[in-house]
Amino acid sequence: MAWIVRGEFRKLWIGQLVSASGSAVTTVALPLVAVVNLQASAVEMGALSALTIAPHLVFGLLAGVWVDRWSRRRVLIRTDIGRLLLLGSVPVAAAAGVLRIEQLYAVAVLTGVLTLLSDTASQTMIPVLVPRDDLMRANSAALLNINLASTLGPSVAGFLVQVLTAPFAIVIDAASYVVSAIASYLIREPARAPAPERSEVRLSAGLRVLFGDRVLQPLVISAGIAAMTGAMQAPLTVLYLIRDLHKSPAFVGLSLTTFGAAAVAGTLVAGAWCRRVGIGRSYLSGVLLASVSGVAFATGSTPVILAGQVCAGLGMSLFGVPQRTLRQALAPTHLLGQVTASWRTLVIGGQTIGAATSGVVATAVGIRPTLLLATGGMLAGLLVAVLSPLRTLRDVPDREPAGDR
Template identity: 80%
Template sequence: MAWVVRGEFRKLWIGQLVSASGSAVTRVALPLVAVVTLQASALEMGVLSALSIAPHLLFGLHAGVWVDRWPLRRVLIWTDLGALVLLGSVPAAAALGWLRIEQLYVVGVLTGLMALLSDTASQTMIPSLVPREDLMRANSAALLNYNLAGTLGPSAAGLLVQVLTAPFAILVDAASYVVSIVSACLIREPERPPARPRSEVRLSAGLRVLFGHPMLRPLVLSAAIAAMAGAMLGPLVVLFLVRELHQSAAFVGLNLTVFGAAAVAGTFVATAWCNRVGIGRCYLSGVFLAALNGVALFTGVTPVILLGSACAGLGMSLFGVPQRTLRQALAPEGLVGQVTSSWRTLVIGGQTVGAATSGVLATAFGIRPTLLIVTAGMLAGMLVAALSPLRGLRDLPEVARSVVRD
């Protein structure tokens, strides 16, 4: 996979790797600023968390329209610059004694919007920076950034918070955007087709592509269902391990590390596995492996729990790489941004519903039965794809050339 990180894509990849690593620090440091520095209440923490997600749900469809109309390199530069200023304001306000929870609310929602636009633009740019035959490897490399940051970032954040205090640990993320800005400035963006007239732009265009294509329709339904079920697991894992199984904090950390390491490993084998079994079966096998995590936790057996986390991490990469690649390859020219943002809106919306539902189900039925519900939900998502033409898809279909119009 390493050899595909070259040319103009290398510049994008380096910038995204550095900024993703910095963002992983902020995901830990920003809540700690609220809790430790500002003594935030549970209600205030809930509001801060919700505001960070809100832009993806409120502006997800709009982001695709904007990204498809604006120069992608410019989107990357301005969103990185915006994030740099916003995050830099936190340690500055802390040093002056002016920091308040309301400022964190503003930072949370605006950096969420910057991330939405930046992620949509970077995923939209990838197909124009690499040859079609390298698209899957490029997506593996892009997913590697996310997995590396998610695995190493929290540990680095804990150390930085301890050494620098939480507000000043955020400076690391702010500084990372300087590297990302420089990388984006160096990218020579290929010429894009002229944007459609405003009168022809519809927010629903990306959704109509997703639900109108015989391959993308089962893929997005499968991913949304599996994402909703999988998100139920997040709030329950630590609670189950600590309160019901009486595991130590060290084991909780080990479990997360195993998941992250397996996800990183998965990015290196995803392309080869797709080539061996086909794109459709690679996606199906990834969802199946991820679904095993709920059953593994249900057993309460320590080695099985760690094995389940490894399967989930590996599975996340095995289903993530083919679905990203299919989405980019099958989106009509000029609508890649809208298809990407529509996908993210549906999947993140599903995750939000799943996370909110998990507590209700765990209260009503208990945590152990809820773990089985999670597995059943993910397998239901897999079944949607397995009963569709996606199951037999081996190679990338021809690139769509026409633009969907009203």
């Protein structure tokens, strides 16, 4: 995979790796600022968490329209600068003794909007910077950034918070956007076709592409179902491990690290696996592997739980790389932003619903049955893909994207 990180894509890859690593620090540090420095209540913590996700649901479709009309390179630069200023305001306010929970709310919302735009722009820029035949390798490299950051970031964040205190640990994230902005500034973005007239722009354009393509339609339905039901597990696993299984906090950390390490390993082999079994079956095998974690947790066995985390981490990469690649290859070039944003809105929206309902379901039937129900839901998403053309799809279809014909 390393050889694909070259040319203009290398600049994008470096910038996104640095900013993702910084963001992983803030993911831990910002809630700690609320808890430690502002003594936030459970309601305030819930609001802070919700406001972080809300931009993806409220502005997701709009973000796609904006990215398709603007220079992606400028979007990356401006969103980096915006996040630098927003996050930098937290340690400044803390040092001045004027930090309030309302400021954290504003930072969470505004950085969420900028991150939405940045992520949409970076994903839609990949097929512009690399040849079609290299899309899978490029997506593996891009997903490696996310997995490395999410695996190492929390540990680094904990150390920085211990040494610097939470508000000043956020300085690291703010500084990361300086590097990312410089890397984005150096990208030579290829010329693009003129944006469509405003009268021709529809918020539903991305959705029409996703649901109008014989490959993308089952893919988005399958991914949406799997994301929604899979997200039911995340809020419950720590509670289940500690309260029901009486595991130590160290074991919780070990299980999360095991998942992250497996996800990193998965990105390194995803391209080769796609070529060996076919891009469609790589997606199917990834969802299947990811779904077993709920059953593994339900057994209560330490070795089985850790094995389940290995499977889930590998699975996330094995289905993540092909679904990104198919979306980028089959979406119309002039609608890449809207298709990407529509996908993220549906999938993140599904995750939000799953996470929000997990507590209600667990209260009604118990945590262990809820974990098993989540596995059943992910397998239902897998079944949608199995009964579709994805089952026999070996390579990215060699045709023009829908809507470009």
